[in-house]
Amino acid sequence: MNKNKGDASVSCSQPENGLIDLFNSEKAVQELLQQPPVQGIDDHLIEFSEALRTVAKALRRVSEGKASAQAEAAEWKRKYELERARNLQLERKGDGICTKLQSWWTQASPDNAMGIIKLIFPCILCWEIWKEQNRRELSSGEHNGDYSAENLTNQPMMCNEARKQSERCCGKHGIFSHEVLHNGEIDSDTEMVNNKFMRKASFKLSWWCKGEKSDQHKHDIVSFERGNITTAERSSKQISLKWESHPQTVLILTKPNSTSVRILCADMVRWLREQKKMEIFVEPRVKVELMTESPNFDFVQTWKDDKETLLLHTNVDLVVTLGGDGTVLWAASLFKGPIPPVVPFSLGSLGFMTPFHSEQYRECLDSILRGPFSITLRHRLQCHVIRDAAKSEYESEEPILVLNEVTIDRGISSFLTNLECYSDSSFVTCVQGDGLILSTTSGSTAYSLAAGGSMVHPQVPGILFTPICPHSLSFRPLILPEHVTLRVQVPFNSRGHAWASFDGKDRKQLAPGDALVVSMAPCPVPTACQVDSTSDFLRSIHEGLHWNLRKTQSFEGPRDL
Ligand SMILES: NC(=O)c1ccc[n+]([C@@H]2O[C@H](COP(=O)([O-])OP(=O)(O)OC[C@H]3O[C@@H](n4cnc5c(N)ncnc54)[C@H](O)[C@@H]3O)[C@@H](O)[C@H]2O)c1
Numbered sequence: 001m002n003k004n005k006g007d008a009s010v011s012c013s014q015p016e017n018g019l020i021d022l023f024n025s026e027k028a029v030q031e032l033l034q035q036p037p038v039q040g041i042d043d044h045l046i047e048f049s050e051a052l053r054t055v056a057k058a059l060r061r062v063s064e065g066k067a068s069a070q071a072e073a074a075e076w077k078r079k080y081e082l083e084r085a086r087n088l089q090l091e092r093k094g095d096g097i098c099t100k101l102q103s104w105w106t107q108a109s110p111d112n113a114m115g116i117i118k119l120i121f122p123c124i125l126c127w128e129i130w131k132e133q134n135r136r137e138l139s140s141g142e143h144n145g146d147y148s149a150e151n152l153t154n155q156p157m158m159c160n161e162a163r164k165q166s167e168r169c170c171g172k173h174g175i176f177s178h179e180v181l182h183n184g185e186i187d188s189d190t191e192m193v194n195n196k197f198m199r200k201a202s203f204k205l206s207w208w209c210k211g212e213k214s215d216q217h218k219h220d221i222v223s224f225e226r227g228n229i230t231t232a233e234r235s236s237k238q239i240s241l242k243w244e245s246h247p248q249t250v251l252i253l254t255k256p257n258s259t260s261v262r263i264l265c266a267d268m269v270r271w272l273r274e275q276k277k278m279e280i281f282v283e284p285r286v287k288v289e290l291m292t293e294s295p296n297f298d299f300v301q302t303w304k305d306d307k308e309t310l311l312l313h314t315n316v317d318l319v320v321t322l323g324g325d326g327t328v329l330w331a332a333s334l335f336k337g338p339i340p341p342v343v344p345f346s347l348g349s350l351g352f353m354t355p356f357h358s359e360q361y362r363e364c365l366d367s368i369l370r371g372p373f374s375i376t377l378r379h380r381l382q383c384h385v386i387r388d389a390a391k392s393e394y395e396s397e398e399p400i401l402v403l404n405e406v407t408i409d410r411g412i413s414s415f416l417t418n419l420e421c422y423s424d425s426s427f428v429t430c431v432q433g434d435g436l437i438l439s440t441t442s443g444s445t446a447y448s449l450a451a452g453g454s455m456v457h458p459q460v461p462g463i464l465f466t467p468i469c470p471h472s473l474s475f476r477p478l479i480l481p482e483h484v485t486l487r488v489q490v491p492f493n494s495r496g497h498a499w500a501s502f503d504g505k506d507r508k509q510l511a512p513g514d515a516l517v518v519s520m521a522p523c524p525v526p527t528a529c530q531v532d533s534t535s536d537f538l539r540s541i542h543e544g545l546h547w548n549l550r551k552t553q554s555f556e557g558p559r560d561l
């Protein structure tokens with residue numbers, strides 16, 4: 001505690017400046033009082049010096065009283081800034097902060113420091129908001145032709161968009177509303193940035209239940225009016241998306257190395273341009289393919305480097321995927337924050353997340369562009385790899401978002417994996433076997449299913465905890481609530497390394513002492529439904545897996561009387 005106070009007085013900025021000012025004012029008053037008295041002092045001067053003495057005393061008391069609270073605030077702020085800097089660097093908006101704050105918050109109690117900070121938190125929050133508002137006001141005066149990401153945040157459309165995204169990601173706190181846009185660091189002369197933010201179509205979401213449509217745009221989960229607790233039937237409600245203005249920009253993502261996909265893509269691009277007058281974005285590889293086919297495709301837009309994809313969500317109204325489930329995973333991986341509605345066309349072998357048939361793409365897109373249409377909000381998991389967790393709690397690598405699952409396994413090692421698992425601060429279990437799958441409900445029909453996990457409707461909020469070949473007879477898979485933060489740690493006494501892979505890609509080695517921290521990401525992937533999310537899910541398990549397919553028993557034979 002004392003150590004914190006010491007650190008804070010040296011290192012922190014704003015609250016400490018206030019404190020320094022306070023000490024300086026007191027010093028000035030003391031110096032004034034110590035000056036030799038001037039001859040012929042009159043009563044006014046005596047009165048004045050008395051008043052100054054009282055002020056000095058008051059200042060001292062205030063500064064002493066505030067010092068301890070401010071040291072606590074400074075320590076909190078130091079952690080906050082660390083997390084914030086990390087998130088800025090990761091070009092991600094407030095998700096990590098929300099999660100970290102949430103976990104610190106839940107650990108607070110009146111007898112620990114976080115309990116005290118909980119009291120000071122609203123003040124700091126107000127201060128941050130005030131600081132941010134001031135910064136915006138200062139920079140919003142004139143536009144000097146500088147289209148840096150920072151200046152773009154001052155444009156009204158952009159601010160609205162940022163605010164909306166912030167509300168979606170961080171709830172009503174909204175303190176990180178500008179950050180995704182700042183983080184983009186897009187070249188100021190990028191043409192894509194110039195014409196961005198003015199075109200994005202707005203839409204409304206509504207929830208309906210048991211086939212009855214309603215215009216319910218707000219979604220309260222728990223109500224406790226007059227002491228009666230009731231819950232909305234959250235999981236049984238279908239979400240519907242209704243455009244409020246015309247969607248104008250579509251991003252088409254395609255599976256590579258497929259002739260049928262290439263032909264379909266060219267045809268769809270032509271139709272969307274000629275019949276629907278849409279702006280079209282494709283990946284750089286696809287733009288080259290289209291231009292090779294015909295120079296008439298020069299209207300198709302693309303991007304130069306990966307950094308620009310960070311701002312795609314601010315411009316694109318709709319994402320179309322042409323491929324299998326892997327292409328939907330690919331589409332989700334391009335968006336580190338909010339993602340526009342995805343319309344997945346099936347051109348693969350299975351297709352759990354691809355309900356639309358490519359042969360009828362015109363009718364499908366026509367109805368989607370008109371709206372309203374049903375969507376499935378597919379939750380994602382955000383995964384932080386923390387190196388030697390015991391040493392550097394706040395320094396982790398860039399978070400990775402997965403739509404299906406993160407797998408921690410033994411990789412090429414022939415030793416049993418040994419993984420300690422915690423849910424928030426509770427010990428869950430120690431996995432000894434080939435590994436562990438932490439899956440979303442969308443991923444429940446993929447690797448987790450193959451490892452013995454249950455199939456779960458994608459709209460059910462939860463995290464599947466599925467072991468891979470556990471070396472114990474009683475290790476059954478679990479489904480945990482969506483609000484937990486899971487921590488999988490490779491113990492220091494582990495015989496080998498573990499390997500984490502994300503939606504089947506990007507393998508990362510976890511050494512003894514390293515940890516993987518997994519929680520629900522704030523920005524889900526909204527995928528358009530062919531019918532509705534339940535019909536589509538049941539169709540996919542019937543057609544994709546032939547789930548519970550069995551010849552019906554005949555009527556003939558023995559029966560109950
Ligand atoms: N033993 C297994 O079943 C196993 C092993 C490794 C990876 N996978 C899965 O493959 C996924 C990566 O897919 P990919 O297409 O990039 O690789 P891929 O090309 O190797 O295809 C893997 C298969 O998994 C299917 N699949 C993907 N997501 C699915 C989902 N949500 N529900 C049902 N099936 C799904 C795909 O349709 C494909 O047939 C991983 O996320 C993992 O879930 C499964």
Ligand SMILES: Nc1ncnc2c1ncn2[C@@H]1O[C@H](COP(=O)(O)OP(=O)(O)OP(=O)(O)O)[C@@H](O)[C@H]1O
Nearest residue numbers: 253254255256323324325326327330348349350351
């Ligand atoms: N636009 C893309 N750029 C790079 N890789 C992609 C892209 N789209 C898909 N992929 C990758 O290509 C692989 C195969 O994609 P996908 O699953 O869509 O096709 P498929 O294997 O033919 O379909 P299915 O899995 O249904 O059999 C996946 O690993 C996916 O990550």
